[in-house]
Amino acid sequence: MKAGQLDAIERLYRRRVPPDKVLSPELARTMCQITLDIRRPIAVVLTRKGQMQEIVVGTDLTLSPATLARFRAGVQSLRGLRVIRTQLHDQPINQELLTDLAYLRLDLIGVLSVDSDGLPGNLYLAHLLPPNGTGQLFNVLKTTAFHQSPVVFDVFIEELEAGLQRVRGHATKEGVASALLVSASSMSRAEQEDRLGELAELAASAGISVIDRLTQRTTGGHQRYLLGRGKLKDVLIQTLHRGADMVIFDQTLSPAQSRAISEVTDIPVIDRTQLILDIFAKRAHSREGKVQVELAQLRYLLPRLSGKGADLSRLGGGIGTRGPGEAKLETDRRRIRERIAHLEQDLRQFARHQDQRRARRNRHGMPVLSLVGYTNAGKSTLLNVLSKSHVSAQDRMFETLDTTSRRLRFPRDRQVIVTDTVGFIRDLPQELLGAFRTTLEELREADLLVHVVDAGAADIDVQISAVVTILRDLNLDALPRTLVFNKCDRLPPDEAALLCRRYGAVGISAIHPDTLHPLLRHLEQQLTLLVPDTGMPAVKGPDVLVLASGG
Template structure:
C-alpha cells in the first residue's frame, strides 16, 4: 500500500491505517467527493488536529495522501508527468481546513507553481463535521491579468461541480490562447530582465537577447522586465513577479525561461525548482550558440572547455532542478556532459583541453611567424556580432565563408590572401564577433582564436550603422579591445549596412563618427573608399611576392 506523506509523527496506529485506506477510494469528478468521503476526511482531520490533503488524478484516484499541521499542508516534490509546457498537471488537490477561513495565499501559489487542475479546501468544525467547500482554478489570458479565479464558497454537500470537465475546459482555453508565432519544433521561451538600469536600457538589452534566443533555436513568446534597487539574492525576482512570470509562461505555453544576466548556481537551481521549467541565463544561451556553430577542432575544444567551466560550480548533486539545467537549449554540442560527472573528472578534462589548445596555439604562432617573414601584412576584421564581417570578407575576396543574419555565425578565424590595388597583397582575417557582457568562460576559452588579432597590422572595426544600438556596440568592441591590450593597433572604422539608413539617419551617424567609412558589404562598388583607407594605414610593401591562398 502507498505510504502516507508529510507530518505523520505522533499519529496513532489507527489514524495511520485510516489515512492509508484513503488510497483505496475513488473520488468522483462530479462534486469532487461523495458525502461519505467528505465525512471520512473531516473526522480524520479533526481527530488528528491536522490538515489532510489528497492529490487526485482525473479518474479520481489518490496519487498521494498528505498530512500537514493545523494551519497548512506541505506538498512533497512531485514527478514531472504532464508538467510540461502550458498543460496542467492533471492533478487536483482536495484538503481540509480546521477553520472556515477560505483558501490561503499559500494554497493559491501552490496551485499556480504546481499547475494543479484546481485547489479545494473543505472546512471542518471541532466536532469533525464538514462545513464549507472553497474552490479555485487557474485562468487563461484575460484583460484583468488575473492569475486565478476563486469560486464562491458552497455548502459541502452541494455536489454539482464537475472538476474534470472544469480542468479539461481550462486546458482547451489555454491552448486557444497560445500565440501561434512559435516555429514548429522549437522550444517556447520567455525573456526576463531584472536590472537596476532604466526601462529603455533593459528593453534594448532584451532585444539583443531575443536575437540570441532566435539564433539558439528558441521561439520567443514574451518578455518581462523588473527594475529593482537591489536584487533578491535567492531568486533574483520578487515573489510577486515570479508568480506573474509563471502565469505568463503557463498562458503562453513557454517551457524555457531566459534571464538577461548571469545567474548564480543557487539562483538557477531555485528558479528551476520553483517554476519546474528550464531556466537559462545569458551566458548559457551564448555557450549553446557557440556549441551549435563550432565546426573546427579548435572551436569545439574551446566551446567544450567554456561549457565545462560554466557547469563546474553547478555540479552539486542530482537535484530535480538540475535536470532542467542541461540538455537541449543551453546544454548541447561538443561540450554536452552528464550532470552526474564529478568535479575531479571535469578538472581532468579541462586540463587535457588546455593542453590541446596550447598545441593549437603554438601551431597558429608558427603560421603567424611565416606570414611575418613573408612580409605580407595582416588585416583583421573585428566588430560586434552580426555586423557583417563575414559578408565583407566574402565580397572583398570572392570567398563563400558562411555569412548569416544571425549572431555568432562565425566562430573559427578564416584567413584569405587578397591582392589590393598598387600590387599590394594582404592577409584578411575574419574573427569571432564580440558582444556585451561576453562571458568570462568564453573569453578565456577563445583566447587562442583571439590571438590572431595580436599579430594584425591593422584592425578593421566593422559596425552595423543601421542598428539602434550602434554607439553602445562600438563602445563595447572598443572596451574589449582595450581589455585585450590591442588598443595601440591602427584601425579603420567601417559603417556597414549604410543602405538601411535614411538621409537624416546618415547625417546623425556621420556627426557621431566623422572618421567612419560608409559601406554596403554586399556591394563591391561601395568598398573602394575602404580599400583606399586600408592601404593608407598599412606599412610599406615588402619585396616578397605571395600568390597562394591561405585558410585556417
C-alpha cells in the same frame, strides 16, 4: 497539538479515495472533525490513484522536496496531484490558493467548509485551463454542497489532460521552442528594455520564439532567486499561462541562484550565458571551434554541478548523470576536470599550429588586416565582398565562430591577408572569452584592426564601447584601428555622412561593392604608413583575388 490529535492526522495516510471521487465522504468527515478539534485547517495531497501523498496542517500550502521531485510538472502537463483543504469559515477559494494552483500545476484545488457540528459543508473547486486566447488561466467551478458535487474525477482529469495534449501537439507541430525573457537589475527601465531587445535577438538566433518580456528594477538583487520569491512565482505562472517552454534571464545566474530556482520549478530556467553557449554549440563547425565551445560549457557547468539531474543535461554533451549522491557528484566533477584538462591540451596544440601559420605568413611579408566588431555588424559579408569568398554570412548573431583568412589584392597590386573572427557582445561571458582566447590571439598579429560597426544600431556607443573593452581585456587596445560604419544604406545619405564625420569613420554598405572604394583607398594608405611595401614579389595562387577599383 496533542498526541491524540497527531495520531488522528497520521491515520489519514491509510485512507484511499476511489478514482471517480474528488474526496470520499468518509475522508471528508474525518478531516472536518480533526479541523474542528485542532481549530486549524488541514490539506490532503492526493495522487490520481487516490493515495495520500502528504498532509499539510495550517494555511500555507507547501509541498515537500520529495513530493516535488517525484511528481514533476511541465509547461503542458499537470503534476498529477490534487489538494483539498478544510476551513472553519464558509468562504470561497482565495487568490493565494489560486496562485498555488497555477504555480504548482495541480490537477485540482478545493476548499471544504466545516460546519459547527464538524460536518462537511460547501465544496469550492478550481482547476487550470489549457493556454487559450482569452487569457483565462483557471476555472472556478460553481459552489455546491459536498454531497452534491457533480465532478467525476477520473473523467474530469482525462478531459483536462486531453485539452493540454492538444495544445502540446500543436506546439510540437510548430517545432519552435518559446521563452519568456526576464530582466532584474538596478538599471533604468529603458536600459533593461534595450538589453532585452538584444536578448530577444540572441533567442531568435538560437531558434527560440519570444512570447513576452518582463522587467523588474531591484536595488541590489535578491541573493536567493535574483527576483523576489513572489515575483519569481508570477514569472513562472506567466510562463505556464502563456505556454512558454522556458524562462531566460538577461543576467547571469550564480550557481546558488540556479540551484535555488531549480528547486522550486520544473520549468527550464537559463541565463544569458547559457543561451550564448547554446548558440556557439550550434554554430561551431571546425574542430578547434567545437573544442573551444565545449571547454566554455564545461567551465560554466562545473560550479553548478549539483542537485537535480536536469541541471546536468541542460547544456548537453553527455557529461554528468542523474545521481544526486555526494560520491557520484565528486566523480562527475573529476570527470569534467579531466575533460577540461584534455581540451586545454588540444587548444595548446591548435595554438602551435597557428604560430606555424603566422610564421609562414610573415616570411611572405604580407600585412594582416583583422575585422573586429560587434556580432552581426556585417564583418563576414565585408570579407566575402572584399575577397570574393563564400563564408556563411546570415543576418543573425554569432554566425561566425571560426577564424577565416583570405588574401586581398589592393588596386596598386599589393597583397594583404584579411581575417574574420568571432563577433563580440557586451558582457561577453568569461567562460567564452577564456576558451576563445586562442582564436582571438590571431588578432595580436594584425597590423591594422578594422572595427566594423552597424551604422543602424540604436546603441552605437554601447556596441563600440563593448568592443573596445574586450580588446582592452585581451591587451589589444594599443593596435592601430580604423572605424568602419557598415549598413549605411539603411540610413538617409545626409544622416550617414554626419554620423561618419562625428566618429571619424569610413561609411560603407558591404552589400553594395561600389561603396567600398573609399575604404580600400583608406586601408591602403594606412598600411603604407604602418607597413611600408618591401617590394617583395607577390605570392601567386588561385586564392589571390582582386577587387577592382572604380575610383
